[in-house]
Amino acid sequence: MEHRTVSLAEQVFERLENEILSGKFPRGTVLTEMNLVTELGVSRTPIREAIHRLEQEHVIETTTKGILILGVTKKDLRDIFEIRLRIEGLASAEAAKRITDEELAELRESLELQEFYVPKNDPEHVRGMDSLFHRLIYRFSGNTALSDALLPLHKKVMKYRLASVSDHSRANSSAKEHRMIYEAIANHDPEAAEARTVEHIKNAMEHILKETNE
Amino acid sequence: MEHRTVSLAEQVFERLENEILSGKFPRGTVLTEMNLVTELGVSRTPIREAIHRLEQEHVIETTTKGILILGVTKKDLRDIFEIRLRIEGLASAEAAKRITDEELAELRESLELQEFYVPKNDPEHVRGMDSLFHRLIYRFSGNTALSDALLPLHKKVMKYRLASVSDHSRANSSAKEHRMIYEAIANHDPEAAEARTVEHIKNAMEHILKETNE
DNA sequence: CTTTTCAGAATTGTATACAATTATACCAGA
DNA sequence: TCTGGTATAATTGTATACAATTCTGAAAAG
Numbered sequence: 001m002e003h004r005t006v007s008l009a010e011q012v013f014e015r016l017e018n019e020i021l022s023g024k025f026p027r028g029t030v031l032t033e034m035n036l037v038t039e040l041g042v043s044r045t046p047i048r049e050a051i052h053r054l055e056q057e058h059v060i061e062t063t064t065k066g067i068l069i070l071g072v073t074k075k076d077l078r079d080i081f082e083i084r085l086r087i088e089g090l091a092s093a094e095a096a097k098r099i100t101d102e103e104l105a106e107l108r109e110s111l112e113l114q115e116f117y118v119p120k121n122d123p124e125h126v127r128g129m130d131s132l133f134h135r136l137i138y139r140f141s142g143n144t145a146l147s148d149a150l151l152p153l154h155k156k157v158m159k160y161r162l163a164s165v166s167d168h169s170r171a172n173s174s175a176k177e178h179r180m181i182y183e184a185i186a187n188h189d190p191e192a193a194e195a196r197t198v199e200h201i202k203n204a205m206e207h208i209l210k211e212t213n214e
Numbered sequence: 215m216e217h218r219t220v221s222l223a224e225q226v227f228e229r230l231e232n233e234i235l236s237g238k239f240p241r242g243t244v245l246t247e248m249n250l251v252t253e254l255g256v257s258r259t260p261i262r263e264a265i266h267r268l269e270q271e272h273v274i275e276t277t278t279k280g281i282l283i284l285g286v287t288k289k290d291l292r293d294i295f296e297i298r299l300r301i302e303g304l305a306s307a308e309a310a311k312r313i314t315d316e317e318l319a320e321l322r323e324s325l326e327l328q329e330f331y332v333p334k335n336d337p338e339h340v341r342g343m344d345s346l347f348h349r350l351i352y353r354f355s356g357n358t359a360l361s362d363a364l365l366p367l368h369k370k371v372m373k374y375r376l377a378s379v380s381d382h383s384r385a386n387s388s389a390k391e392h393r394m395i396y397e398a399i400a401n402h403d404p405e406a407a408e409a410r411t412v413e414h415i416k417n418a419m420e421h422i423l424k425e426t427n428e
Numbered sequence: 429c430t431t432t433t434c435a436g437a438a439t440t441g442t443a444t445a446c447a448a449t450t451a452t453a454c455c456a457g458a
Numbered sequence: 459t460c461t462g463g464t465a466t467a468a469t470t471g472t473a474t475a476c477a478a479t480t481c482t483g484a485a486a487a488g
Contacts, residue, residue: 002365007441009266032469043443048470049266050224056267058362064450066469085301143293145370148272151365156359221471246439257473262440278439278480 002188009046013053020059020071023159029069057152071155074212081205089194091150094141096185096193103140104186110136111182118175123166133178144164160208170207223260227267234273234285237373243283271366272347286370288426294367295419302415303408304363308355309406310399318400319352324350332389337380347392374422384421
């Protein structure tokens with residue numbers, strides 16, 4: 001076996017998670033391990049590892065007939081935003097308290113890239129940078145449990161977030177809101193960081209729930 | 215293979231999680247898959263599955279030297295309670311809105327068992343019923359994402375919760391607080407359920423953090 | 429005495445063979 | 459035609475063999 005910094009199991013997990021949360025497989029689809037073996041060209045072992053991790057995240061279910069795709073419903077979306085409204089501000093507040101200059105530079109870079117892509121009408125890249133911004137804040141909060149709780153919630157909005165930032169006006173507002181949050185964190189102002197984050201999540205929620213028909 | 219309703223992998227996962235979160239292995243301990251094979255008497259396959267699930271919960275880490283036990287630190291505990299303070303009330307409020315009579319009976323039974331064990335000075339059983347009460351509320355909230363977020367947080371307090379309910383006076387107050395929460399849910403009063411739950415978590419947090427030295 | 433190199437031991441990652449259960453389809457009989 | 463049963467196929471669960479990397483310790487060189 002040649003050197004591989006990231007295991008096949010990890011690669012399969014990320015690929016499947018991404019495909020499922022992007023909506024490639026409609027809810028109710030049933031896959032089998034052998035499907036994935038032939039499609040992905042690896043043995044059952046790494047596939048099974050990925051499957052079990054996805055099952056733990058309630059993205060799929062394993063049945064006697066195969067792997068049932070659950071995906072993310074609109075109700076899930078509402079449920080997720082109710083939670084994020086309550087704890088995502090905490091992540092920003094904690095980050096504002098303890099962020100280092102290096103971390104701040106990383107956060108700023110993701111923000112500036114987002115601002116770069118917005119006028120180009122490039123939703124894929126905008127979403128990528130939008131996501132990165134949030135994930136960096138989770139990490140910089142220094143609260144592992146909080147990061148562990150928020151990350152799956154954030155990932156599950158992926159599909160709907162693409163539709164949202166495809167609306168140029170919303171993409172624009174979102175970038176502006178991110179900048180406000182960034183400024184508060186850079187000023188080490190937890191209260192402002194929290195309040196602006198809650199406002200941002202509220203706006204994102206309203207836009208996404210409005211746009212989503214399902 | 216004989217009939218088995220729950221897979222070996224699941225059994226190993228639950229056993230290992232329980233042992234680690236009970237504090238059987240101190241933080242920093244390194245195990246290997248072969249250790250567990252000889253100790254548990256099953257092959258590497260189900261053990262590896264359990265390991266990967268525990269890794270996803272950040273309870274252990276896999277290194278080139280083996281399986282590193284992380285466990286739950288006092289900082290983790292503070293982080294966890296900050297989150298629970300913000301979202302556990304939501305679970306109770308949602309449960310108050312949508313709970314059925316059957317579910318209510320189940321919740322009441324766990325409460326009455328807790329009240330039964332408290333005067334007997336039986337911390338293990340008290341903790342078991344205390345935990346069940348909370349988990350039932352997560353489930354009855356009807357919000358899968360919320361339940362998925364709260365359950366790992368709740369499990370990680372297990373070790374410290376035993377010490378807490380071993381204090382008879384705290385065990386008594388805890389049962390009383392549970393009854394107040396139960397009454398609010400039974401009355402389908404979301405505001406009261408939420409307020410009483412937040413108060414309960416606050417009390418639990420203060421007591422646990424005070425008792426914990428680590 | 430210290431440092432470096434190398435061989436082997438220990439460990440995880442991957443593939444595959446086998447076991448057991450469950451679903452499916454076909455056939456027989458009423 | 460419908461129902462029931464049985465054999466076969468499909469699927470996941472488990473064990474094990476093999477691959478590749480990494481750690482460890484001892485020996486050799488300076």
